[in-house]
Amino acid sequence: xxxxxxxxxxxxxxxxxxxxxxxxxxxxxxxxxxxxxxxxxxxxxxxxxxxxxxxxxxxxxxxxxxxxxxxxxxxxxxxxxxxxxxxxxxxxxxxxxxxxxxxxx
Numbered sequence: 001x002x003x004x005x006x007x008x009x010x011x012x013x014x015x016x017x018x019x020x021x022x023x024x025x026x027x028x029x030x031x032x033x034x035x036x037x038x039x040x041x042x043x044x045x046x047x048x049x050x051x052x053x054x055x056x057x058x059x060x061x062x063x064x065x066x067x068x069x070x071x072x073x074x075x076x077x078x079x080x081x082x083x084x085x086x087x088x089x090x091x092x093x094x095x096x097x098x099x100x101x102x103x104x105x
């Protein structure tokens with residue numbers, strides 16, 4: 001394979017696959033749907049709603065998983081009431097697909 005063919009093949013691989021960051025974001029949103037639909041007594045739901053009695057240390061506020069989900073959903077304008085929206089599995093799958101392939105919007 002010549003250098004030109006190899007560059008062309010690599011370019012094709014880069015342009016046909018969604019960016020890795022989009023895949024990661026889609027997996028986070030996919031998991032968020034599972035968490036939102038989980039039973040209220042499940043461990044994942046309890047951890048999501050966990051409240052600490054101790055004050056946080058001074059300094060920059062820590063990022064949380066839910067803040068990360070909010071940022072991803074804010075980018076596509078879908079943060080409002082995301083836990084209720086996740087109850088509709090078909091619509092949530094469509095949303096995950098939009099996050100995974102932003103060019104397909």
